[in-house]
Amino acid sequence: MIWFVMILIGFINFIFRISMFSGIPNIHLPLSLNRYVVYVPTSVLSAIIASSLISFNGQEVLYEAEKLVAASIAVIFAYLTKSVSATLVAGLITIWIM
Amino acid sequence: MDATTKKYLTSGKMNRTEFFLGVSAMLPLLLGVVPFGLVFGVLGISSGLTKTETILMSSIIFAGASQVVFAQLWAAGSAYIVIGSSVALINLRHVLYSTSVAQYLEKLNLKWRIILAYLLTDEAFAVSIRRFTAHGTSKPVHFFMLGAGLTLWLAWQISTIIGVIAGSTIPENWELAFAIPLTFIAIVVPLLRSIPTIVSALTSGLIAICGQSLPWNSWIIIAALGGILMGAFIEKWNHNK
Secondary structure, X not given: OHHHHHHHHHHHHHHHHHHHXXXXXXXXXXXXXXXXXXXXXXXXXXXXXXXXXXXXXXXXXXXXXXXXXXXXXXXXXXXXXXXXXXXXXXXXXXXXXX | OOHHHHHHHHHHHHHHHHHHHHHHHHHHHHHHHHHHHHHHHHHHHHOOOOXXXXXXXXHHOOOHHHHHHHHHHHHOOOOHHHXXXXXXXXXXXXHHHHHHHHHHHOOOOHHHHHHHHHOOOHHHHHHHHHHXXXXXXXXXXXXXXXXXXXXXXXXXXXXXXXXXXXXXXXXXXXXXXXXXXXXXXHHHHHHOOOHHHHHHHHHHHHHHHHOOOOHHHOHHHHHHHHHHHHHHHHHHHHHXX
């Protein structure tokens, strides 16, 4: 089953990538959709970041303080350096020493 | 040497030059790609995927964030429809890239278009579009994109394989799974340059936190859609003010 899901996703991804130069004429992205697509990466990734730091089960808020501190330091490093490596190293070192 | 041969030789040389310019344009970006590939390799194994599944996913899906989300949701036992639609949503941005590069690639033959579409990633797009807009009509820039795309592809495959090998030996208390949110922080934070984007990210984060107990891990889709709609809404509201 995993292979089926993986190949299907790979195929969909390929269709997205070739969509606008596939040779099939008159395929254009509706301009209205354009307005939404710019928010896709930040929205999806923020959801994953937030869920790996804090969760709320209806009664209590669960979190690990070390992870919140490490993530905050990572945010500062990401803002200042824009580098994946620097952010990773800063965040991981923080969590290791805490 | 007749004119045709000469033209053929010079164009071959130009193609090679473009190809290697693409390769060298991609090299600095590998600093961000390689750690991400390592992390994915490690995570794939710790999510319960086999070595073969993890390694082949890097060439079948070939998109960093989607592969990580796939592995995480798979490990959490999410519904296939949730996995599929989350990953599709993440990959939707490729349609935007496709739109931008279309005018430079649509004249190429099908084989070229298939290869370049497969190699179209955030990084390949970022370096190629600069070259395209500067020299799109005067130089064989498709070779540039091929060079950039192949370099990234190779780095991604190799770093995944190293991650997979390391993944079976790295002790759990190294907290390497935490590298995932860290990597995403590194991607997202530089993108938060406007009020609507910031609000969109916060909205999505808040929904994700509150939606943890929703069935089939559907929080990811709901949070993403909420963030997207909120971003577009704030943008429009700002505009109309």
